[in-house]
Amino acid sequence: MQSLFQSLQELLVLTGDDSRYLDLKNSARIESAAEALAKSAHSVAAMTEKSPDADPSIGIFGTILQDEARRGLEAFQSGHREYARGVFKNLASTCVACHSRSPAGLKLQWNFSSGFAQGLSLLQQAELLAAGRSFDSALTALEKVIADGDLAKKRPSEWNRALRFALAISVRVERNPSRSLALLEKALSTGGIPQFSKLDIQDWTRALQTWKREKDSKKTEPSSESELHREALRLLKLAKAAQRYPMDRAGDVFYLRATSLLHQQLQVAPTGTRSGDAFMELGIAYEVLRDFGLWNLGDIYFEACIHRSPHTQTAETCYRFLEESVIAGYTGSAGTILPESVQKRLGSLRQLSSAKETGKTPR
Ligand code: HEC
Incomplete structure (x- = not known):
């Protein structure tokens, strides 16, 4: 590494x-x-x-x-x-x-004074730091980027990327609503930020305040497979309730929290009875979080879900999401053109997912 x-x-x-x-x-x-x-x-x-x-x-x-x-x-x-x-x-x-899947794992502190990242922009430095698991220094660098009003005005998409990146790390790795709230406050006080970002920040702030209240009142954190899964399901429900339309950003904080718990669940019980469900739910969350720079992982998890729990209701649901997303991906102004190889892959996944064909019960 x-x-x-x-x-x-x-x-x-x-x-x-x-x-x-x-x-x-x-x-x-x-x-x-x-x-x-x-x-x-x-x-x-x-x-x-x-x-x-x-x-x-x-x-x-x-x-x-x-x-x-x-x-x-x-x-x-x-x-x-x-x-x-x-x-x-x-x-x-x-x-x-x-x-950054969850708080598990090493946290390092890279020393930047040696000047090894010379010539990189602050955002690139932050990415490099986080790639080297130095999350705290990455967040410090991102806080500086977020406070840069000039960048927000001239290169709003770069500024926005920094904001989302910082939110993802502070929610998933640090699990610290106070730090995330401070970050958003700083972002909001930066001059010249896009209007849509202001609205996103207001929605995220509400969700973070809810989390902070929960954290203050709860004594124990979930730790077993079933506890983690139950908590993730609760958050996914809250996420959906917060969204006014499918790609509404108002559910982001809940989705980010849910992914962190689902990854932790898979770390605790990689092949547990709820692992197939966890793949499905990660697929759903990552579909919504696709502009968070965490990769376009929805399809990958839906496919993993079908392989993990073949011939079950869960697999059927995953197939349905996967098919819809693949077809949307191949649809343009000329209609939908699915290459033959993609049709074949979908066909075999559909067979593998079908609960009726073998009548197998879920694992
Ligand atoms: C598939 C997941 C995965 C990917 C992708 C990945 N890592 Fe890691 N990385 C890990 C795991 C797991 C550990 C060790 C477990 C822990 O954190 O205790 C680790 C630890 C590290 C560490 C600290 C520990 C050590 O052995 O030095 C560094 C540095 C690191 N990774 C750098 C990178 C860089 C740079 C990249 C991208 C080019 C990268 N990793 C991609 C999973 C990954």
Whole structure:
């Protein structure tokens, strides 16, 4: 993992700035960093039950990282440098998506004074810090980005990304409503932020205040598979109740909290009786959270759900969500064109999900 961090850092520093990235003298360094990253990503993908963190999502995220690193490397080697650059810049988000699933795991403090992230923007530095599990320093950097009114005015989507990123970390890893509230307060007091962000912040603030009250009054945190699952279901209900329309951001805080608990549930009981349900619920939550930079994971979890609980009602529901989302993904102005390979994959997943065909009872 340390070597993964070293190669990611090298790659981000080299891709972060036009003159460095386009300088042909750097090509060999870029290529070798990407190669090293793809190679260590392979060992992450191979990390399984032996790891202290047994959430089966490890395999899912590990494979994404490996595939993405390879995709970037191949694009770079075949001369598609701009495309490769986009892929490289996005790699840190896979590390963060996996590391920030829940509060479990190491928290590190990277020392930035050595100047190792020179030339990176503050937001990129924050991404690198979080990719290296230094969440506290990442949040400190993000707080600075969020207070930057000039950025909010000139590059509102970048500002907004920083805000969501900070919210995701403070809710899922820190599980600290007070810190999240302070963060939002800071964001709201920054001049020139987009109107829609103001409205999002108001909704999130309400949800965080509810959480803070709950935390103050509750003595014990859920810890067993069934307790964690029950609490996640409660939060998903609150999330839906808060949403006025399907992609309404008002449910975000509840969805983020639910994902954190569901990942913890899978860490506690990777193959437990409720693991198939947890995959389904993660799929639903990640569909809504798709613009949180935590990857577009909905479909991946729906598919994992079908494999985990084949021929059950749960699998049928997962198939239904998956099919709808895949069809929407292939629908454009010319109508829906599903490639044959996708039709085939859907067909076999439909068979695997069908509760009627074998009459099997849920595991
Ligand atoms: C599939 C999930 C996953 C992905 C993807 C992932 N990691 Fe990790 N990482 C882990 C786990 C699990 C641990 C160790 C468990 C713990 O936290 O105690 C860890 C620990 C670490 C650590 C600290 C411990 C050590 O061994 O040094 C660093 C640094 C790290 N990862 C960097 C990275 C970087 C950089 C990336 C992306 C290029 C990345 N990781 C991608 C799961 C992942």
